[in-house]
Amino acid sequence: MTVIPGECISTEEEYSAGKNTFAENGDIFADSCGKKAEDTRLKEISILKPKSIVPLKVGSIVFGKVMLVKQNSVVLSLLLHKDENSRQAMTHTSGMIPVRNVSRDYVKNLRDYFKIGDLVKAKVSAVSPMGIDLRTNEPDLGVVKAFCTNCRNRLGLFGRSLKCTECGNTEQRKVSSDYGV
Numbered sequence: 001m002t003v004i005p006g007e008c009i010s011t012e013e014e015y016s017a018g019k020n021t022f023a024e025n026g027d028i029f030a031d032s033c034g035k036k037a038e039d040t041r042l043k044e045i046s047i048l049k050p051k052s053i054v055p056l057k058v059g060s061i062v063f064g065k066v067m068l069v070k071q072n073s074v075v076l077s078l079l080l081h082k083d084e085n086s087r088q089a090m091t092h093t094s095g096m097i098p099v100r101n102v103s104r105d106y107v108k109n110l111r112d113y114f115k116i117g118d119l120v121k122a123k124v125s126a127v128s129p130m131g132i133d134l135r136t137n138e139p140d141l142g143v144v145k146a147f148c149t150n151c152r153n154r155l156g157l158f159g160r161s162l163k164c165t166e167c168g169n170t171e172q173r174k175v176s177s178d179y180g181v
Contacts, residue, residue, distance in 0.1 A: 018046030101135035
């Protein structure tokens with residue numbers, strides 16, 4: 001059953017107030033829209049929201065599309081924030097991977113690691129009013145989907161290099177261990 005904020009959903013005699021609820025004068029009210037969930041074991045009533053907004057924090061995993069590759073950083077348009085095994089609404093729209101956070105190896109040219117249009121899995125390394133800093137210097141972080149610079153078809157992973165099955169072009173990227181998954 002879907003409820004709206006301020007709707008009385010139970011009494012304190014039956015249940016205790018759980019997540020997204022509040023108690024007042026012996027009654028329990030919803031503080032947000034969502035579905036009513038009764039936990040008979042704990043004798044608690046809660047409201048389950050369809051989507052929650054969780055701010056990005058250090059350590060959060062994000063997925064983004066490469067929009068710009070500069071000499072000292074890569075700019076991503078953030079598409080998805082994965083936190084605590086559930087998808088969350090985004091609170092920021094872009095992030096930056098500074099050259100120092102790309103790899104544990106020496107990075108001579110960022111264009112050898114990322115290309116415009118690549119889909120990247122990254123981890124938040126800093127959150128500030130100026131923006132979001134990301135990093136890909138772990139094995140499971142990096143490019144998860146890449147496209148050929150000649151024909152724009154998807155590149156397949158063959159060993160440690162990427163190859164286009166259409167035109168045969170071979171390219172290098174900072175590939176995630178999750179590439180193609």
